[in-house]
Amino acid sequence: MTPRILSMTDLISLEVGQDFLDRFERICEFLGVEPDLNVTVFECSSLEEFNQMTGMGYHIGAVYVNGVVYTQPFAILKKKECFEDIILHELLHHVLQLNFHLPHWAEEGIILTLLGTKPEEIFGYHRECLLRFSEEVTYEEIPHFVDRYRRSHLEHR
Ligand SMILES: [Zn+2]
Numbered sequence: 173m174t175p176r177i178l179s180m181t182d183l184i185s186l187e188v189g190q191d192f193l194d195r196f197e198r199i200c201e202f203l204g205v206e207p208d209l210n211v212t213v214f215e216c217s218s219l220e221e222f223n224q225m226t227g228m229g230y231h232i233g234a235v236y237v238n239g240v241v242y243t244q245p246f247a248i249l250k251k252k253e254c255f256e257d258i259i260l261h262e263l264l265h266h267v268l269q270l271n272f273h274l275p276h277w278a279e280e281g282i283i284l285t286l287l288g289t290k291p292e293e294i295f296g297y298h299r300e301c302l303l304r305f306s307e308e309v310t311y312e313e314i315p316h317f318v319d320r321y322r323r324s325h326l327e328h329r
Contacts, residue, residue: 173217180211180241180263187246188256196260199286203318205271211263212240219244231295233258236265257287272321281305282314 178186184193200207216222219230222244226235233254234243241262249255264283268274274282280301284294291302309317 173221175217175221176215178213178215180209180213183213183259184209188259192256192260196263199260199264200267202286202315203267203271204315205267208267208270209263210239211236211266213259214240214242215246216242216244219248234262236262236269239266241266257289261287268318271323272318273323274318274321277301277304278317278321281309282318285309285311285314 197207214225216225222228222242223230226232226242228235230244233249233252234241236242241259243249243258243262246255249258261283264286265279268279268282272279277300280298281304284298284302285305289298289302291299291306294302
């Protein structure tokens with residue numbers, strides 16, 4: 173078995189479709205950012221490979237690092253019925269890092285809030301981030317909150 177490497181654009185057209193894209197674009201509009209899809213997806217061929225590549229336990233479905241999303245085998249995530257949400261979660265790390273200098277806990281908290289993740293559905297670090305964020309910022313306040321961390325256009329050059 174070998175890993176599969178594909179672009180985010182291909183993943184969307186092959187695996188998830190227009191509804192996913194609409195959902196992503198609505199969130200980007202809410203955040204006031206361009207819906208950037210310039211991401212590579214690295215689908216590990218097995219859980220062992222995922223663990224070796226990322227150092228993550230099996231309760232983490234995917235990881236975003238510098239423009240690349242490393243995922244567990246798609247079939248496993250689909251079986252757990254979390255495939256779309258996990259891909260969208262990682263894609264939001266990408267657009268948030270591209271546009272804002274957010275503290276990591278806030279970045280995680282924003283994504284979990286935007287995707288409607290409930291604290292009882294998660295544990296460990298993710299749960300801490302969600303609880304901390306929800307104590308400080310409501311859903312409606314997210315655009316105003318992220319604006320304070322927006323990168324200047326000069327940085328992109
Ligand atoms: Zn995350």
